[in-house]
Every structure is written in C-alpha cells, then in structure tokens.
Amino acid sequence: MGKAWRYAAVAAVFGLGCVGALAEPVSRDKVLAALPRLDAMAQQLVANRAVPGLAIAVVHENQIVFLKGFGLREMGKAEAVDPDTVFQIASLSKPVSATVVAALVSDGVVEWDGKIADLDPAFRWHDAYPSAEVTLRDLFAHRSGLPGGAGNDIEAIGFDRDTVMHRLRLVPPSSSFRAGYAYSNAGLTAGALAAAKPTGQSWEAVAETRLFQPLGMTSTSARHADFVARADRAALHVDIGDGWEAKVTRDADVQAPAGGVSSSARDLAQWMRLELANGQWNGQRRIGADALAATHEPLMSRGKNPVTGATTFYGLGWNVEFGRHGLSWGHAGAFSAGARTLVQLYPDASLGILVLANAFPTGAPEGLADSYFDWVFDGSLRQDWLGAWNGLFASLFGPAIEAAKAAYAEPPQPSTPALPLSAYAGRYRNAYVGDAVLAEADGKLTLSLGPEGQHRLPLTHFDRDQFLAYAAPEMPDMPSAVRFAVGPAGKAEAVTIEFLDDNHLGTLVRVAD
Structure with a gap:
C-alpha cells in the first residue's frame, strides 16, 4: 500500500468541521463562559497523553479572547508548548495559501479565473484541453481532474518540486475536467506557483510579502528550513506501539502551498481576524472583500461529514459547511508523520477557533472545536465529539494496516522459492x-x-x-x-x-x- 494512499486517507477528512439555519451572533458572555471548559478539556487531553502538546486560539468580534499552549513540544523533554510555539500546520496551509492568492487577486496581479497556461506557458498536464483551460479557481477547488495522490508518491522518494510538477503531465486524469472533486496537494501547489509567476518572486516570498509580514506573522513561513531554525518549535509525534514518540520528520517544501506552512497560534489568530473581518485587519483594508469572499463560496460537493452527517462543500482552499450551528468555513491538516491541525470559523457569529496538535492520529482538534461550539451556541454538549473524532482517525489506518499485514502474513502454501x-x-x-x-x-x-x-x-x-x-x-x-x-x-x-x-x-x- 503506497504513501499516496496514506495522503488520500488523511485527505478524506481534511477540513471537515460541522445542514442548518444561519448562525446567530453570539454574546461575548457566552463566548467567554465556554472557555474554562475548553481549557479543562485541553488540559485533560494532555494529562491523559492523548496528545503530547496543543496550542489553541479563539477569536471573537475581531479580538483574540483565548490564546494558550498545553503540554510538551516533544515527549521526553521539558520544553512546554506556548502561544508562540511553531507547528507544522500541514493542510491548514491550503486556506492560508488561498488568502495569499486572494491578496494577489485583490491587487490585480492575477484573477481567480486566470488560466494557468497564460501565467506559465510551460504548464502541461496529461490532456490538451484541461492544460489549456484550467484556472486558479479550478486548482484551488480541486476540480481539475488530477487524481488526489498524484505527485505525492514521487515526492516521498525524494524528487524536488520542479520534477514533481513536470511529471504531473504523465498522470492520467481521474475524472473529466471540472466534473469531479479530487483533493490534490500537487494541484493546489501548481495553482499557487502559477499565481506567483507574474510577481517574479518565489511562492515563499509572495506569501511573506502579501500576508505574513503585513499581519505581523513573524513566526510564520512556507520554508521548512525556517521551521527547523525556530528554537520554539513542536516536534512531530507518532505512536508505533510505545506511546507518542518523535520518530519521524516531514519536509513539505515540494508542496509548500498545500502543506508546508509552519506557524504559531498567535500568528494564525491574526489571520483568523483578517478572514472574519472580510479582509480588514487593525482597521485597514488588506485584501479586497470580493477577492477574499470568492474563497468561501461552496463550489464542489464533498458529500457528508463522516462524524456530524452535515453536507460539506469545497470552496477555494476552504471547506464550507451549513451545519448544526450555521454556516462555517474550516480546514484541517494532518501529517501521518505526526501533525494534526484545524481552523473553524463561524462568520455570522464572528467567532473562530484554531487548534494545533503535534501528533497523529488524533481527533483532538475536531473534538475540542465541536465541543467548544456546542458550549457556546447550546450551552451543553450534543454528543461526545472527542470520542467520535478519535474513532474516525483511529479507523483511517488501523484496518488497512491490519488487512495488509494479514494479506502478507504467510506466503501461499505451498510457497515457491525465488529465482536466483x-x-x-x-x-x-x-x-x-x-x-x-x-x-x-x-x-x-x-x-x-x-x-x-x-x-x-x-x-x-x-x-x-x-x-x-x-x-x-x-x-x-x-x-x-x-x-x-x-x-x-x-x-x-x-x-x-x-x-x-x-x-x-x-x-x-x-x-x-
């Protein structure tokens, strides 16, 4: 079973948060009253070793009302997670990158319906028609026809970004152009790279100059080397039988726009403020409202949320849901090498939460977020969200691993020896x-x-x-x-x-x- 399958399995639940009426605005009192329960749940998760460490931010009506770290940056070491601890945020990079492109759209550098071939004349995919017609909107909505795992496999064996992007032209489509949804790291990356072309800068530099620097996100980067250089950073953790261990590293530079951003809860809270304020930040217009709103439009159906049962859609780098508490925008991230992240925003309530965790598999980010929103909107939990989400993430790999192990547990009998x-x-x-x-x-x-x-x-x-x-x-x-x-x-x-x-x-x- 291939590494591309593992990406696809994780992608199956990326960004799912929570069909219903529009959310009502909520009072600051309700938002604040739910915070002690959120804090206690996070502390209990760390105490129970459900996760090594967490960082959480809550934003309401353009203010950060909660910002705290829990647990350890690395198991077996003393350094604690704090609001400035930098995490690898995995596919939470996608909505961040969508915001960067929205800034370029706002400034007239590109258009969401701009063709990739016009931005990059060397661009080619398997079939001539999509190659000529595919747009930034298509790639950020995962509707180009590129199979979801394309490129992940050859990235995993060491090929660089230019090689991976070039060899995508060899991959047959999994659906007709614009007819199917296939969550693709490589596809979104191709879109982001094309959007950066007219600037003459690298994608990483564009992200810095158009978003990170203007918002004072000084600990945020799309370069793995910058993450490694941070003193206050969280290690990735997996459990391969002896509890959480920092066994594996993940350099996601090849697909940085899709999964290679690293950031802190403090920095990402500034980005959440920008999103909830429709492109304004600290009283200034940073991104045009129309350019940013395009990212939140539901374009592609994603079926049912596997835990809540709500109908879900994909916009441009964002998941869009009409759930039990109303309209939400969200996205999750995961590295099977040891990361879990989530952002969930309720624009009508001007309320959002961010949860960063340094372990995989765990449903802690969704469990904490869904629990918090129930406490805010309903005053009590509708169900055990932590249990439900942990069960889902545990099911991602466990049965498949056991099936693969069973299939190859014993050679056929009688077995046949190898040739020389x-x-x-x-x-x-x-x-x-x-x-x-x-x-x-x-x-x-x-x-x-x-x-x-x-x-x-x-x-x-x-x-x-x-x-x-x-x-x-x-x-x-x-x-x-x-x-x-x-x-x-x-x-x-x-x-x-x-x-x-x-x-x-x-x-x-x-x-x-």
Missing part, C-alpha cells in the same frame, strides 16, 4: 518514477529509488517473484508488494512497485545494464 536474485537485479525505469535499481548483496535484494538512488529499501522475499518492502517509517509494519514479471529467458523484464502504483504508474521496465 541475479534474475531480478538490474536497472528499471519509467518516465514518472524514473530509475529503480535492484541490487543483490549478501543474499538479499535492495531497492533504490529517487534522485541518485537515495531512497533505499531492503526487500523481503514473499513468494516466487514477489517481495515485500516497508516504505513508511511512521508505519514500520505496513508491507507493500514489489512484483517482478519474469520473461521466457528466466530474467525479470519489469517490476511493479505497489506503493508507487496508485495511479497505475508503478510498473518500470528493465533497461540495459
């Missing part, structure tokens, strides 16, 4: 994955992928021409098949790498030694 390993060794290639080198040493095969073969995986024999690889460090017991097609001469002519085959581009053909 020299029959499989050699160099294989396709245009999407590039080169794969199978090398024999000490009676074992090693698979090398990516630039200069830097991504190396030892293979374990399973049955005849099938081997197993363990490609995900955050899921070390998740097997994935590597299957060889042996020709009449008794030598492998092709290899299919399962964790790179989600879009049927994982079969590589032997090339001359």
Whole structure:
C-alpha cells in the first residue's frame, strides 16, 4: 500500500468541521463562559497523553479572547508548548495559501479565473484541453481532474518540486475536467506557483510579502528550513506501539502551498481576524472583500461529514459547511508523520477557533472545536465529539494496516522459492518514477529509488517473484508488494512497485545494464 494512499486517507477528512439555519451572533458572555471548559478539556487531553502538546486560539468580534499552549513540544523533554510555539500546520496551509492568492487577486496581479497556461506557458498536464483551460479557481477547488495522490508518491522518494510538477503531465486524469472533486496537494501547489509567476518572486516570498509580514506573522513561513531554525518549535509525534514518540520528520517544501506552512497560534489568530473581518485587519483594508469572499463560496460537493452527517462543500482552499450551528468555513491538516491541525470559523457569529496538535492520529482538534461550539451556541454538549473524532482517525489506518499485514502474513502454501536474485537485479525505469535499481548483496535484494538512488529499501522475499518492502517509517509494519514479471529467458523484464502504483504508474521496465 503506497504513501499516496496514506495522503488520500488523511485527505478524506481534511477540513471537515460541522445542514442548518444561519448562525446567530453570539454574546461575548457566552463566548467567554465556554472557555474554562475548553481549557479543562485541553488540559485533560494532555494529562491523559492523548496528545503530547496543543496550542489553541479563539477569536471573537475581531479580538483574540483565548490564546494558550498545553503540554510538551516533544515527549521526553521539558520544553512546554506556548502561544508562540511553531507547528507544522500541514493542510491548514491550503486556506492560508488561498488568502495569499486572494491578496494577489485583490491587487490585480492575477484573477481567480486566470488560466494557468497564460501565467506559465510551460504548464502541461496529461490532456490538451484541461492544460489549456484550467484556472486558479479550478486548482484551488480541486476540480481539475488530477487524481488526489498524484505527485505525492514521487515526492516521498525524494524528487524536488520542479520534477514533481513536470511529471504531473504523465498522470492520467481521474475524472473529466471540472466534473469531479479530487483533493490534490500537487494541484493546489501548481495553482499557487502559477499565481506567483507574474510577481517574479518565489511562492515563499509572495506569501511573506502579501500576508505574513503585513499581519505581523513573524513566526510564520512556507520554508521548512525556517521551521527547523525556530528554537520554539513542536516536534512531530507518532505512536508505533510505545506511546507518542518523535520518530519521524516531514519536509513539505515540494508542496509548500498545500502543506508546508509552519506557524504559531498567535500568528494564525491574526489571520483568523483578517478572514472574519472580510479582509480588514487593525482597521485597514488588506485584501479586497470580493477577492477574499470568492474563497468561501461552496463550489464542489464533498458529500457528508463522516462524524456530524452535515453536507460539506469545497470552496477555494476552504471547506464550507451549513451545519448544526450555521454556516462555517474550516480546514484541517494532518501529517501521518505526526501533525494534526484545524481552523473553524463561524462568520455570522464572528467567532473562530484554531487548534494545533503535534501528533497523529488524533481527533483532538475536531473534538475540542465541536465541543467548544456546542458550549457556546447550546450551552451543553450534543454528543461526545472527542470520542467520535478519535474513532474516525483511529479507523483511517488501523484496518488497512491490519488487512495488509494479514494479506502478507504467510506466503501461499505451498510457497515457491525465488529465482536466483541475479534474475531480478538490474536497472528499471519509467518516465514518472524514473530509475529503480535492484541490487543483490549478501543474499538479499535492495531497492533504490529517487534522485541518485537515495531512497533505499531492503526487500523481503514473499513468494516466487514477489517481495515485500516497508516504505513508511511512521508505519514500520505496513508491507507493500514489489512484483517482478519474469520473461521466457528466466530474467525479470519489469517490476511493479505497489506503493508507487496508485495511479497505475508503478510498473518500470528493465533497461540495459
């Protein structure tokens, strides 16, 4: 099972928050009265080791009414999370990036319906018509036809942004242009990069100059190196059997607009104020109201919220819902390597919450947010939101891992031995994955992928021409098949790498030694 599947599984619940009437404005008294319960719930989550650390911000009527850190930046170390602790916010980057592009639209640099091919004449995708017609609106609404996992797989084996963006043209569409919704990191990234083109600046610089600096978001960046350089930063945590551990790192620079922003609760609260004030900040117009409002328009149906049952839509980098408390805009983020984040805004109530957590899997951000809004709007909880969301996130990977482990637990009986390993060794290639080198040493095969073969995986024999690889460090017991097609001469002519085959581009053909 491939890393692209893991992205897709996480994406299935990204941004879901909470169909109903428009939300009523709420009094400051109700907003404040619910804060002690929110605080207590967050403290209990940390005390119970449900998460290592949390940072929470609540904004109401253009003021930050709650801003606090809980728990630890890294398990086993003493440093505590505070409002300035920088987290990797994963796909919460998407609405932040949509705000950056809205600023460019507001300034007349680009238009939401501007064609990518006009902004970047080198732009090409699989089919000629979408390549010529796809717009910024299409890419930020995930309706271009690009499959959701496209690009994630080759990013995971080490290819850089230019390579990933270029090779998207090799990926067949998963739906007709504008006919289907497919949540795509690479697609939104392509849109953001194109939007930056007319400025002559990198995307990272555009984000700084158009949003982060004007709002005083001094701890926010779309560069991984900036995150690593922060002294006050949260580590990623996974639980692979011994509790939360900071085992895995994640550099998301390749798809920075979609998942590579790092920020603090204090900084993101300023962005929340801008959003809830329709582009104004500290009494000044920072982004045109129309340019920003376009991001909140429901464009693509996403079906039902898996926990609340509400009907959900996608706008431009935002999820839009008409839920039990009225209209909301939101987005979540997750790295299977150890991050969970959420923002949820109720514009009619001028109320929003941000929750940052340094662990995966956990439903703590949604559980805290849904509980808080029930306390504000209803005065009591409608259900155990923490339990429901934790159950959903636990189900994302658990059953799939167990199914994969069961499928490969024992070779078929009777099993068939492998051919001499020299029959499989050699160099294989396709245009999407590039080169794969199978090398024999000490009676074992090693698979090398990516630039200069830097991504190396030892293979374990399973049955005849099938081997197993363990490609995900955050899921070390998740097997994935590597299957060889042996020709009449008794030598492998092709290899299919399962964790790179989600879009049927994982079969590589032997090339001359």
